Amino acid sequence: MDTSTIVILDFGSQYTQLIARRIREFNVFSVVLPCTASLDKIKALSPKGIILSGGPCSVYDADAPAADPAVLAMGAPVLGICYGLQFITHHLGGKVVSAAAREYGHAEVNVVAETPLFTGLPATLNVWMSHGDHAQTLPEGFRLTAETSNAVAGIEDVSRSIYAVQFHPEVAHTREGMELLKNFVIGICGAKADWTPEHFIQSTVERVRAQVGNGHAICGLSGGVDSSVAAVLVAKAIGDRLTCIFVNNGVLRKDEFAKVQTTMREQLGLNVVAVDSSERFLSKLAGVTDPEKKRKVIGNEFIAVFDDEAKKIFDAEKSSGEEVAWLVQGTLYPDVIESSSVHGPSHTIKSHHNVGGLPEDMKLKLIEPLRDLFKDEVRRIGRDLGMPDEIIERQPFPGPGLAVRILGEVTAERVAMLQEADQIVVDEIKKAGLYRKVWQSFAVLLPVKSVGVMGDQRTYANTCAVRAVESEDGMTADWAPLPYEVLRTISSRIVSEVRGINRVVYDITSKPPGTIEWE
Structure with a gap:
């Protein structure tokens, strides 16, 4: 790769992807690898620097996740x-023990x-801690650079260019x-933006x-920003040898099947084949109530x-002598992370139909051009491709x-x-x-019914449930404090206009502990 790269070794922290995202905000490429990645694989990326993430385990546990200690001597x-x-x-000869006073929070x-790590920073830092162990004895050659009243908070060995902090600068x-991360990435590592x-x-391309x-x-086109940007990117690469397929799976939003076709053809100039398979999908979903099974049923059917x-496309183009062999998807980094523990000992949260839900015997080979990107990065790419805000800004x-709703x-x-x-x-949020x-x-x-009164009659x-969240990348989210008048109007309209619903509630759960979607 001809760009500066920072390699992040993941020991299972829920914040690992946030580290990657922060570094990319400096216009420096970052890649996350499992902590077990081989030294050769790490060296192949010619990293300007290496970051070791947090994790839920104790280093002295028998089954603690470990990287090759040689990574500390790569240079x-x-x-x-x-x-x-x-x-x-622990691996350079110091001692880590269970802390008498654990630190969680501010x-x-x-x-x-x-x-160099703290250059330009104040003498007292307000940080986020999340640890139950601490460094009791530093390895030879290291010195203390920061501390709390309870524990070591920063160490360094400048001769080996190894630095470490006990807190989380990425949150x-x-x-x-x-500023601390920039000091490391730009100042110490010399990475170029x-x-x-x-x-x-x-x-x-x-x-x-x-x-x-x-x-x-x-290309499996959904009409959302991810698949649309993926389609435009691939079309830029192979032109009319890309055919976008937009499938009505029976669970689209109101009027979505018609609207997406118009937008993709007229505004993006994509070659779109629309397939109404709503009955096919709904018949497969009949009787299915388990969320994971729903996702896999839909993934398989897609x-x-x-x-x-x-x-059909190949049969219509037999003269070309080329078989359609590739499937383009708008898979994003959070999809991959939540679907499988590919980067360390973290837990699978749920399978995404386009990642964990894909069948093992799939005939088509995948192209996922956005697989390493976060949502905000995809939107930046879309803008640079000249795509209209109507598509780029879609939720x-x-x-x-x-x-799954x-x-x-x-x-x-x-x-x-x-x-x-x-x-x-959607209407009222836009208004x-x-x-x-x-x-x-x-x-x-919800699968919940309740008693109500409408027109003096019992119902x-x-x-x-209404759900609205604020987030930067979908990995974490806070519930949005919508104005009461907006909630009042939404509730009133749903109860009055949607036959079969007589009660509306507002979800005030953040992620974590909940997820954005209910299933």
């Missing part, structure tokens, strides 16, 4: 964060030595965290062009439809559609009911000027 500067500090201490750190709660949207577009060769590809359409919509069995009747309620939520200010806003149909009908 590239190293920054340990939380568990990373303890890993450095803490004050006193800088006690001049160091927003650490006020000077970005050369990873830009322009560079990403150019390198991705070249890679896809080489990957596909003279072949053909189809691929089956794509296989069928690819065969995320799950691949399994309304199926209908708790319990998915039926045509329940889909129609939720479509109407969801449209009201209030909030659509671009919240990450997602939508309705959820026994469904409950609808």
Whole structure:
């Protein structure tokens, strides 16, 4: 790779992807590898620097996750964060023990030595701590650079260019965290800010062009920003050898099937084949109530439809002598992280239909040009591709559609009911000027009925939950404090206009402990 790269070794921290995202905000490319990655694999990336993430374990446990200690002697500067500090201490001859006073949450750190890592930072730092162990004895050659009243908070060995902090600079709660990371990435590592949207577009187009060769590809188009940007990128690489397939899976939003076709053809100039498979999907979902099974059913059926359409396209172009062999998807980094523990000993949260839900015997080979990007990065790429804001600013919509917003069995009747309620939520959020200010806003149909009174008559009908969250990348989220008048209007309209719903509730759960979607 011809760009500066920072390698992050993941020991299972829930914040690891946030480290990667922070570094990319400096226009420096970062890549996350499992802590078990081989030294050869790390060296192959020619990293300007290496960051060791936090993690849930203790370094002295028998089954503690461990990197090859030789990574500390590669010559590239190293920054340990939380568990990373303890890993450095433990493997270089120091001692890590269980802390008598554990530190969780806000803490004050006193800088006690001049160091390149803390250049330009105040003498007292307000940071975010999350650890139950601490470094009791430092390895030979290291010195203390920062401390709290309870524990070691920063260490360094400048001769080996190894630095470490016990707190988390990557989280927003650490006020000077970005400055500290910049000191390491730009100041100590000397990384260049050369990873830009322009560079990403150019390198991705070249890679896809080489990957596909003279072949053909189809793109699973949803109408959302991810698949749309992926389609435009691949079309830029292979032109009319890309056919976009937009499938009505029976769980789209109201009027979505018609609207997406118009937008993709007229505004983006994409070659779109629209396939109405709503009955096919709904029949497969009949009787299915388990969320994971819903996702896998939809993932399998999507691929089956794509296989069928690819065969039709090939049969229609026999003269070309080339088979459609590639499937383009708008998979993002958070999808991958939540679907499988690919980067360390972290837990799988849920399978995404386009990642963990794909069948093992899939005939098409995947092209996922956005697989290493976060949502905000995808939007930046879309803008540089000249795509309209109408598409770029669309709120995320799950691949399994309304199926994961209908708790319990998915039926045509329940889909129609939720479509109407969801449209009201979107309409009112837009009228209030909030659509671009919240990450997602939508309705959820619950498998709960309650007694109500309408027109002086008793009702026994469904409950609808309204969900709106604020987030930067979907990895974490806070519930959005929507104005009471907006909530009042949404509730009133849903109960009055959507037959079958007589109660509306508002979800005030953040992520974690909840997820953004209910399933």
